[in-house]
Amino acid sequence: MRQPSAGRTPPSDPVTGDLRAAADATLARLVGDPGARLRTDQWRAIEALVVERRRALVVQRTGWGKSAVYFVATALLRERGSGPTVIVSPLLALMRNQIGAAARAGVRARSITSANIEEWDAVRAEVEAGSVDVLLVSPERLNNPDFRDQVLPRLAATTGLLVVDEAHCISDWGHDFRPDYRRLRTLLAGLPPGVPVLATTATANARVSADIAEQLGTGADTAEALVLRGPLDRESLRLSVLRLPDAAHRLAWLDGALSRLPGSGIIYTLTVAAAEEVAAHLTGRGHRVSAYTGRTEHADRQAAEDDLLGNRVKALVATSALGMGFDKPDLGFVVHLGSPSSPIAYYQQVGRAGRGVAHAEALLLPGPEDEAIWRYFSSLAFPPEDQVRRTLQVLAEAGRPLSLPALEPLVDLRRSRLEMMLKVLDVDGAVRRERGGWTATGVPWEYDAARYERVAAQREAERQAMRAYAASPGCRMEFLRRQLDDEEAAPCGRCDVCAGSPFGPEVEPAALDAARGELARPGTPVEPRRMWPSGLPAAGVDLKGRIPAGEQAAPGRALGRLSDIGWGNRLRPLLAPGAPDAPVPDDVVDAVVAVLADWARAPDGWASGAPGAPGRPVGVVTVGSASRPRLVRSLGERIAAVGRIPLLGTVEREPGAASAGRGNSAQRVRALNGSLRLPPESAEAVRAAGGSLLLVDDFTDSGWTLALAARLLRTSGAGEVLPLVLAVQG
Template sequence: MTNPDRADLRASADSVLARLVSDTTGKARLREDQWRAIEALVADKRRALVVQRTGWGKSAVYFVATSLLRERGSGPTVIVSPLLALMRNQVEAAARAGISARTINSSNTEEWDTVQAEVAAGEVDVLLVSPERLNNPDFRDQVLPKLAAATGLLVVDEAHCISDWGHDFRPDYRRLRTMLADLPAGVPVLATTATANARVTADVAEQLGTGAGTDALVLRGALDRESLSLSVLRLPDAANRLAWLADHLGELPGSGIIYTLTVAAAEEVTAYLRQCGHTVASYTGRTENADRQQAEEDLLANRVKALVATSALGMGFDKPDLGFVVHMGSPSSPIAYYQQVGRAGRGVEHAEVLLLPGKEDEAIWQYFASVAFPPEELVRRTLAVLGQADRPLSLPALEPLVELRRTRLETMLKVLDVDGAVRRVKGGWTTTAQPWSYDSERYAWVARQRESEQQAMRDYATSTDCRMEFLRRQLDDDEAAPCGRCDNCSGARFSDKVSGAALDAARGELGRPGADVEPRKMWPTGLAAVGISLKGRIPEAEQSFPGRALGRLSDIGWGNRLRPMLAAQAPDGPVQDDVVKAVVTVLADWAKGPGGWASGAADAPPRPVGVVTVASRGRPQLVGSLGSRIAEVGRMPLLGSVEYAPEAMDTRISRTNSAQRVRALHEAFTVPPELAEALAAADGPVLLVDDLSDSGWTLAVAARLLRRAGARGVFPLVLAIQT
C-alpha cells in the first residue's frame, strides 16, 4: 500500500474512532501505537501482540480494524473473549461504531443457530466467542472450520489467559493454536492484554505464532495509570474493615467496585452495607445471569454506590467513570491486582484504589493453590482409565475411577487435550494413545511462581516505596518510576478511625452464627462402575432434614474463628465455651425459623429427642464434647455415635470428588447395636453432630444409616461447611 493510500486509511480509521467514542467534534485521533497496530492488521495483514494498560484503548484497535477490513470485503472478525460482562460491553461499543456484533456463549444457547445463520449470511461484522466454545465437540468440528475459513480478523482478548506462566491460565484458550493453524494465509491476528510481564508476553507470542521470525508486531507500552491513587490501610480485623467501609464508602468518589476473595465474603459485605443504608449489589459466580446483567446496568447508570464482587467481575468490565476500587482482602498475585484495579479511572482524572488486607487472605490463597495441576500418578491413572474404556467417558463417569474433584479433573483433561493426549468428543473424553510426558519441571516452576507472587503481595502491602512503581515492576515495565500519587509518595489519605456504632454493627453482623446445610438428594452417577449399587434419587425416607452449621470456612465472620480450629494441623481438644454458646444460638434460631420444629407451622417436623455424633479419627475430643454439650443444654440424651466399621478403621476416606467419597464411605460406618436400640425407642428425630461438612456425603451416608436403623428423622448440625 502506498503512502497516500495509508494516509487515506489513517483518515478513515480516525473517522471510525470518532463514531466509536461518540465524538461529534471531529477531533478524535488514534494514539500512535493504536494506528501502528491497525496499519499492521489492515494494510499489511500481519499478526500483532498489544500489551497496554487498561483504558489505553485496545478494543478501539480491533473495532476500527474490523470496520476497515469489512469495507474492503474481508470476512467477519472473530473475538475470543473470556467473560460475559466483557462481551456485553463489547457488543454495545461495536454498535456505536455501526458494527454488528453477536455472541456465542453459555448464556445464549437458544440463539446459537440463529447467530450462526446470520454469520453465514454475512450479516455479522463481529462474532464474540467464549474460549470454552473452542473445544465443544460440535462447535470445534462443525462450526470452527467454517469460521476459520471465513474469518477476516482473529482477535484474542485478554491473551495472558493462554499462558500458564500467567496469573489466570485457562486451558481452553490454548485451543486457539488449532484455529490459527486453520486460518487461510494472510488473515491478520491481534492479541491484546493489559497484564503480561515479559515471560508471559514471550509465551503468548510464541503460542500465537507471533514470535521471532514471523515478522510480527509487538507493541508494549508503559503501564502507569495517571488517574489512580493507590493506598493500603491495615486494620485490626474483619469487623474494623467492614466498619471502615460503612463509615467511609460515601466519601469515595463516584461509584465503584468492592472486591472480595470469596463468594461468602461478598454476600456478608453486601448484607452489612445494605443494613447500614448503602446501595450496593452482590456480583459473584453464584449470581444468576439476569441478576448479573441488572447489577452491571445499575453500576453503569450509577444507581448503586458499588458492586461487591468476586473475580467474576474482572477482565474488561468497562465503566469509564468508575471512581474507586476497594479490595476487602488481598489477591494472591500483583498482576491480578493490577488488572482488577485497572477497572477504575479510565475516563476520569482521579480514582481511589484501596487495599484492606485481612488475616484470612493466606488461608484462602492456600485453598486456591491446592487445585494446581495434579501429581503424575493421578494423571497416568486417568489416561489408563480412558485407555481401557470401550467408549468415551463423561466427567461423572470418570469421577468414581479417578480421585480428583470435578473442576480439577476437567481442567486437567483440558490441558491434556491441548497436549494431544486426550480428545473431547460427543459423550465425553477419549485417549488419543499419543506419547505424553509429565512436565514436572514446568509444573514445579509454575508452583514456585505462585509462591513468589504471594510474597510480592505481602511486600506490596507493607512496602514504603511507591506502590504504582511496585506493580509496574512486577509487570516488567522498564519505564516504572515513582508515581507521586500513592499513599507512600504523597502521604496517607485515609484515616484508620471507625465509629463505635459501625464497629458494633459489624461485629454483630460477623458474629451472627448460622449457615444452611442442604441435604444431599441424589447419589453421584457412575457408582455401579465401582461395585456400588446406589443410584438416582436418595429415597426421602433415607434423607436427612435440612441442617445447620455455625459458619462457613470461607466467610470473614465465623470462618476466621473456625479455620484455625479445624485446620489439619490443629490439636484436638474439647469444644470451647464461646463456640458452644454460638451453636446454642444457631439451634434456637433454627427451631423458631421457617421449617423449624418450634416454628408453629402446620408441617413443622417434630422436635429432636436425642443427639448422635459422627465418629472422628482426627478430632474425637472436639466432636464428642460438642455432642455432649449440646445434649446437656438441650436436655436430651446423648444416644451414641455412628462408628467406623472395624475393617474401615485404617481406610483413607477420599476427599476428592463425590463418587470417590461415597465409594469410600459406603461401608465405612456402622450403627452399633446399643445406638440402634436407642433409636428404636426414641420418639422423634435426632440431631446428627459433626465438626466439618466439606461435601455433605458423610452426613448423607450417616443419616441413611440412622434412618434405616429406625431414626424418625435426622437433623445435621456441624461447626462449619467448606463452601
C-alpha cells in the same frame, strides 16, 4: 458495515495517508469525539494488521484503547473485502460491552455464547451471509464438539482478523490461565496465509508476553510477532493499603467510608460467602449495593451490571466473576476486602476504575483469612501424575466417550479439577472431546512435572509479592509496574506512600457495633443431599437416583462458613490441619446454643408447630473423627447437657476403612458406603429413643459423611436426623 459490492472503487493505496485518515475517522465515531486521533502505538498496531497482515501482541494499561485497535482494524479490513473478525473473549460482560462499542464504530457485532443458544443458528446464517463484521466467541466454544467440527473450520477459512482478548489467559504462567485458551494454537495454525492476528492484554509481564508471542507464531509463515508494550502507569489511580485490626473494623470502615468514595465502584471479596455477607450488611445499613458472584444468576448479573453502569447502585460487592473487560469509564473506586493472591491480578482488577475520570481510589484492606483462602485455591492445581494416568487408562478401556458424571466414580478428582485436567490433556492431544463425553486418543503423553512445579513456584512467588505489596515502604504503583516488568516504572507521586491518604483507620462506634453484631450472628443452613451421584453402579456401589425420603438427612445448621469473614475467622484456626485436638471452647459452645435456639424458632423448626416440622430432638449422636475426636466428642456432650437430652453414641468408621478424601462425590460415597457403623449399644439407644436426633460433627464439605451417617441412623430406627456442624467449606 458490509463487504464492498462489485464495482466499488477500492480505497486509495495506504501509503498515500488515506488509510490513516480513514482510521482516525473510524476512531472518532467509536469514541464520539470528532477530534479524536489514534495514538502512535495504536496506529502502529493497525498498520501491522491491515497493511502488513502481521501477528501482533499489544500489552497496554487498562483504558489505553486496545479495543479501538481491533474495531478500527476491522472497519478498514472489511472496507477492503476481508472476512469478518473473530474475537475470542473470556467473559459475557466483556462481550456485551464490546458489542455496544462496535456499534458506535459502525461495526455490526454478534456473539455465540452459552447465554444465547437460541440465537446460534441465526448468527451462523448472518456470518455466512456476510452481514456480520465481528463475531465474539468464548474460549469454551472452541472445543465444543459441534462448534469445533462444524463452525470453526468455516470460520478459520473465512476470517479476516483473529483477535485474542485478555491474552494472558493463553499462558499457564499468567495469573488467570484458562485451558480453553490453549485451543487457540490449533485455530492459529489453521488460518490461511496472510490473515492478521491480534492479541491484547493489560496484565502480562515479560515471561507471559514471550509465551504469548511464541504461541502467536504457531503455524505462521509471516515475520516474528510484533510486540508493542507501553508504560503501565494509571495516572488517575491513587493506591492505598489500610490495615485494620479485624473483620469487624474492616466492615465498619467500609460502612462509614462508602458514601465518601467518589462516584460508584466495585468492592471485591475473595469468596462468594464474603460477597453475600458484606452486601447484606451494607444493604441493611442503608447503602445501595448488590452482590455479584459466580453463584448469581445470569439475568441478575446483567441487571447488576446495568445498575452499576447507570449509577443506580453505589457499588457491586463482587468476586473475580466481575473482572476482565467490564467497561465503566467513570468508575470511581475499587476496594478490596481481602488481598488477591497475585499483584498482577490486583493490577487488573483495580484497572477497572479511573478509565474516564481524572481521579479514582483503589484501596486494599487485607485480612487474616487471605492466606487460608490462597492455600485453598492453590490446592486446585494440576493433579499428580498417578491421577492423570488413571484417567487416561479409564478412557482407553471404556471404548466409548465418557461424560464427566460417568468418569467421576472411576477417577478421584472433583468435577471442576477433572474438567480442567481433561482440557489440558485435550490441547496436548491425549484426549478428545466428542459428543457424549471424552475419549482417549492413544497419542503418547508425558507428564511435565518440572513445568508444573515451576508454575507452582511462580504462584508462590506471586503470593509473596502480594504480601510485599501490602507491607511495602515504597510507591505502590511503582511496585505493581515492576511486577509487570514495566521498564519505565517510577514513583507515582499519588499513592498513600508517596502523598499520604485521606482515608484513615478510624471507624464510628455505632458502625463498629453494627458490624460486630453482624459478624457475631451465628448460623448458616446446611442443605442435605437428595440424590446419589451418577455412575455409582459402575463403581460397584448399588445406589442410584433419589435418596429415599426415609433415609435422608433433614436440613441442618452450621455455626459458620470457613470462607466468611465473621465466624470463619474464628473457626479456621480451630479446624486447620495440624491444629491441636482439644475440647470445644466456651465461646463456640455459646454460639452453637444460639444457633440451636434460632433453629428451633425458625418457620420449619421443631418449636414452630408447623406441619411437617421435625420433632424436638430426643438425643445426640456424634460422627467419629480421626483428627479431632476430643473436639467432636466434647461438642456432642456440651450440646446434650444444654438440651438435657442424652448422648446416644457415635457413628464410627470401620477399622482400616479407606479415607473418603477430598475427591468427587462418587468417590466419597464409594469410600464411605459400608465403612460407617453404629456400635450395638448405640444402635439400641437410637432404636429406644425413636425420635429426632441431632447428628453432630466438626465440619462438612461435600455433605456425604452426613448423608451416609443419617442413612445409617434412620435405617436403625431414628426419626428425623438433624445435622449440626461447626463449619461448612463454601
